[in-house]
Amino acid sequence: MKNLKNIIGLSLMVLGIGTIYGCDIKPKKDDKTKLIVTAIAPEVDQPAKQYVKIALLLDTSNSMDGLINQAKSQLWDIVNEFTYAKCGNNNRPDLKIALYEYGNDKLSSREGYIRQVIGFSDDLDEISEKLFSLTTDGGEEYCGEVINTSLEQLEWGKNADDLKMIFIAGNEPFTQGKLNYRDAASQAKEKDVVVNTIFCGNYEQGVGSKWKDGAITTGGEYMAIDHNRQVVHIETPYDDIIIKLNSKLNQTYVSYGALGASKVQTQAKQDNMAYDVNEEVAVKRAISKSSRLYKNSQWDLVDASDDKEFEVSKLKREELPKELKDKSEKEIKDYILKKKSERTQIQKEIQDLNTKRKAYIAKNQTEEKGELENAMIRAIKNQASRKNYKWD
Structure with a gap:
């Protein structure tokens, strides 16, 4: 009887441990023997924190001034949304943002007209500083290559409970460049990174130029926005x-x-x-x-x-x-x-x-929020729900 009580007690302890880590609150389908062995000698290095990692890949060619202005305007809305985010176990995830620019003649042709502006960072002042430093110029826009570069250069981590997303925005065909966007999408899926595409222009034009296909390949969302639309701000007494x-x-x-x-x-x-x-x-x-x-x-x-x-x-x-x-x-x-x-x-x-x-x-509110903000927050919440994130 004493041994039976010890086994029961140990099993309950293990079940409790299983809820401590990660945003995934679904129980693992392991047998009892494996559970007991894990409790006695844990071999899995569970991360202490959960992260939301977002890489913004922005086209900075001549026609994208409106996109950059919207990004400057809407950055803080996106940050503020994550203030209220919770994992399925009620922990608050940390937010890290990375920024790339592509399609700009001022960038190195050897690097595919791509530049990492800032790697994953939680320094919001520095992220803002880098975003405000962006300027536009003509160039070649290689979507597949910039996605692939961000996947290889950034530390995405291996925690399956982290929310990992790429948002790529531009207005040229998604197929440009030597690296096929489908190959980049396959690599993204391997790293559990969801690619969301934001076409700056007509919805059907974006579909025809493969922006939608670039998103759905990884389970991401395709969005089309009017990047030149002026964001309507509502003044309040506060x-x-x-x-x-x-x-x-x-x-x-x-x-x-x-x-x-x-x-x-x-x-x-x-x-x-x-x-x-x-x-x-x-x-x-x-x-x-x-x-x-x-x-x-x-x-x-x-x-x-x-x-x-x-x-x-x-x-x-x-x-x-x-x-x-x-x-x-x-x-x-x-x-x-x-x-x-x-x-x-x-x-x-x-x-x-x-x-x-x-x-x-x-x-x-009589008009919709900023188009870039709307598109990103909608995609973020949809994909976060798949990993048991919620907002309070």
């Missing part, structure tokens, strides 16, 4: 307050290390760049900065203090901001805690205002 709170939020960042000073400048510059596009884009960026996805532990002491290995005693005095250089360890800790408390309160205020803002927009 926008000015959120922008003012964003300025206060910036004052809670405590820079340190070699990156500190330049990153503070980048943060402020990207705020200004967003505002230059449209006041609402600046609001959306501020909302992103109040979310869990805006993390800067590499240069900000407040975010860094959340890391388990963080110790004030290990900080180098010469890498501290001038207001902390002559402070004791206790004074530094107290300062960080004070700034953290201020930040938490400001972020909560922004999130609360955003709830009211979204309700106001929903009530007053």
